[in-house]
Amino acid sequence: MKLLVVAVGHRMPAWVDAGFDEFARRMPRELPLQLIEVKAEPRTSGKPVEAMMAAEAARIEAVLPPRCRRVVLDERGGDRTTAALARRLEAWQGEGEDVAFIVGGPDGLAPSLKASAAESLRLSSLTLPHALVRPLLAEALYRAWTVTRNHPYHRE
Structure with a gap:
């Protein structure tokens, strides 16, 4: 089983890549x-937002494995505590399918992509910089894994 973060956008600042990679x-x-x-759809093209999100959704669909659990990151998604995410991680491992966490572009995700997801997750109720999602999600997944292994990284 693999955890995939499928994210719209490239050429992130070095701190984003360093945080995720760590x-x-x-x-x-x-x-x-x-x-x-x-690749994000250029925002200077004059296309309607819906068309830009649809183009990004097509690119996302093209890179997703044929069989994977889709979890979209969305501001209206469900809140999860670290313990709840750890329980979900264990359940996903039991199912054995790859899990793809899908991060949209500046305008979010196309409705069709949201509808195809098994779950929707919100990282925070705060408005955060888009680039912060990658290292924040990577840390949350690592922390959840440490909880499943009783590793001392996470403390209540």
Whole structure:
């Protein structure tokens, strides 16, 4: 089983890549965390927002494995505590399918992509910089994994 972060956008600041890479490196071999970047639709094209999100959705669909659990990151998604995310992680591992966490572009995700997801997750009720999602999600997944292993990284 793999954990995939499929994110719209590339050429992130170095701190974004460093943060994501740090927690991806810490994940165990049996649960690798991989980033797949897809190109954002140029916002200067004059296209309607819906058309830009649809183009990004098509790029996302093209890189998703044929059989994977889709979890979209959305501001209206469900809140999860670290303990709840750890329980979900264990359940996903039991199912054995790859899990793809899908991060939209500046305008979010196309409704069709949201509808195809098994779950919707919100990282925070705060408005955060888009780039912060990658390292924040990577850390949350690493922390959840440590909870499942009674590792001392997470403390209540």
